[in-house]
Amino acid sequence: MKINTFILTTTLLLIGFVGRSQDVKKKEDVKAIKSMCGCYEVQFNFAETFSYSKDSLYKKSPVKHETALEWVELIEDQPNKISLQHLLITGKTEESIVKHWRQDWLFENTKFYTFNKETTWDFNQLSPKEVKGQWTQKVYQVDDSPRYEGTATWVHVDGRHYWVNTTDAPLPRREHTIRNDYNVLKRTNVQEITTTGWIHDQDNAKLIRKNNEKDVLLAQEKGHDVYTKVDDSKCKIAQDWWKKNNSVWKKVRDQWEIVFLKNKDLTLEKKVDNQPLFMKLFDLKADASREEVAKIIESYISK
Template sequence: MKRFKISSLVLLVFVFTTNAQSKKAEDKNAIKKMCGCYEVTFNFAETFRYSNDSLYKPSTTKIAKALEWAQLIEEDKNKISIQHLLQVGDPSKPHIVKHWRQDWIFQNTDFYMFNGDNSWNYEKKSESEVNGQWTQKVFQVDDSPRYEGSATWVHVDGKSFWENTTDAPLPRREYTQRNDYNITVRRNRHEITKNGWVHDQNNDKVIREEAKEDIILAKEKGYNTYIKVDDSKCKAATDWWKENNEKWALVRNKWEEVYARNFDLKLKAKVDNKALYKYLFSEEYTKKEDVNKVIESFVTQ
């Protein structure tokens, strides 16, 4: 009887481990389906407004289209990193814009959570809190932090999706136009579709002040569709990445060193009246020592 119980326990452990490995492989497959060449439509509209100001002006509805190349730049058993590149302008001679990056880390326990005013609080979670989950870490065009959150990929009824709520900085389309709120509470859903994938968002525009309750100024709907097209349409972007990937590896490596300090992080908005991305987008910054020095000059804690 005792031998039978031990054998049953071994069998249960084997089945559990096999199922977990199968689920993880399914998760990774879904994440990697976001790679490739896509015709993207960005859709954002302010929906509900809660301001008591009679002169309040809502954000204008935005609809924009572009080609976007999502390049797989790193993969190991617990991490997938994808760099996005926009391909815009004249199709015969397109302009390439280094766009956002997303890193997916399995059962990650180290977090930098946005806290307004260009600052991120370091948080350490327990292994039990993130068991089976994937953290999506989203980075700015200069590979500085943006926002991140952890959740479980769900595969059910023929659907594969991941969704999470987290605090984030204002997107460029907002902070260049307004300063009446300082936090975007993002409700992100990434869903793989038969034609590509969808980034579905239901966001709050929040005013946050220390020792006060958050004030929701307005709500926003975002619905970005990524329709897969032949990779050859993004050849200009792939060529650009081949020419520039070594430089941006230096940038990522320096940021990894900063993040590994595991302390609260605050960054300057500008140094000598110039934003970080303007330094790093310059052809002057190609050497490791120059890249390291300029990034460090923006880190205040």
């Protein structure tokens, strides 16, 4: 059978063009993600916008406006995985450093721990086709336990660079200390890179979730966190703290990875010995052993 050389050549050229275009697009994605690293003055803004409760005594959550200084450290940089650790600076000494949340970005990831309710995450798997060209953002709590995650495509158009996803999450710390009338926060997260830093924009739904029942919408919320880049020297104490403590937190992440690789639903205990997990991990010495770390984390996993 004769092969039309024109068609063959054209096809090969198109394949090469598409491949190069995908490489360029991925490089733009990586640049956007890594640009979230550095020292930032952060403004946290949250307001409950609409309430749907039939209770006449229902009270909205108070409007929140807070500022903070935060260092975002690049702790893993691989072709298909980028990990960013946030460190909150609350004072002028290393004792004031709080290991904050972590965000991992995985390219074309197919495995997910989707938040269900309370302290349970369901393991789910998508096909490679469903995540083609997408990045998963996996967000972890201060103790590196799971929080929420979702997959979407980074968009670079009209001078804008952003990523949008909707996913279920536990109540944030600002809410679970004052609210017990809902148990799921359905978050629409927008990460957008700006000329002065980046923005984390949120449109959230506060849901009541019960087994075998339809979710009930209790209220909606707007979040708008603005990260304004400042000179790295302003975050030096956080950088110094991380140099001294990063090894123990690498052991914590490694132990969690062992848990996640089991690819099964996960339920965590809220407290063990009347203490939440983060308190036990925060008390670890910088030279704590892997065995000590593993023992603590395993004690919080419901069998």
